[in-house]
Amino acid sequence: MTLASTDPKPSSPSKQVALPFSMISMLLAIPDAYAFVNGIEILSMPTNLYYTASESNGVDYVGNEVNYRIENMTAMEMVYRINVGGSAHSFDQDTGMYRNWDSVVDEQKYLDDLSSRWTVLPQNVSLQLNFVQIPEYSAPQASL
Numbered sequence: 001m002t003l004a005s006t007d008p009k010p011s012s013p014s015k016q017v018a019l020p021f022s023m024i025s026m027l028l029a030i031p032d033a034y035a036f037v038n039g040i041e042i043l044s045m046p047t048n049l050y051y052t053a054s055e056s057n058g059v060d061y062v063g064n065e066v067n068y069r070i071e072n073m074t075a076m077e078m079v080y081r082i083n084v085g086g087s088a089h090s091f092d093q094d095t096g097m098y099r100n101w102d103s104v105v106d107e108q109k110y111l112d113d114l115s116s117r118w119t120v121l122p123q124n125v126s127l128q129l130n131f132v133q134i135p136e137y138s139a140p141q142a143s144l
Contacts, residue, residue: 082107 058067081101083089088103102109 056069058069061068081099083101083103084107086101086104088106089099089101091098091100094101
């Protein structure tokens with residue numbers, strides 16, 4: 001599905017949001033089928049945070065000659081969230097967003113063989129990072 005905001009720069013905050021959805025691939029129709037949306041998590045995302053800057057041609061898409069662009073109107077879906085090299089965090093241990101983070105033990109379930117050849121050095125948990133442009137909710141806090 002593709003999600004696009006109807007007002008890219010609203011003049012004032014609103015309690016109501018219009019979210020137009022459109023299918024970008026063909027699905028088989030199933031008679032008497034229905035879907036239930038349990039929740040929608042909406043986060044603001046800095047321009048070009050993921051992959052494609054406006055002056056870029058896009059990213060290589062394996063098996064295709066045409067590059068793929070991921071732009072601000074593209075909805076992204078979280079499939080797995082891994083605290084690479086770190087411990088697992090349950091939703092109540094997350095930094096403000098109530099997300100579950102899998103641990104280094106679970107990495108092998110999700111990463112391919114090439115990824116498993118790389119290692120992550122031990123964390124320096126005594127170092128307190130101070131991000132001035134990246135919100136704290138971007139990743140879990142390291143636990144001591």
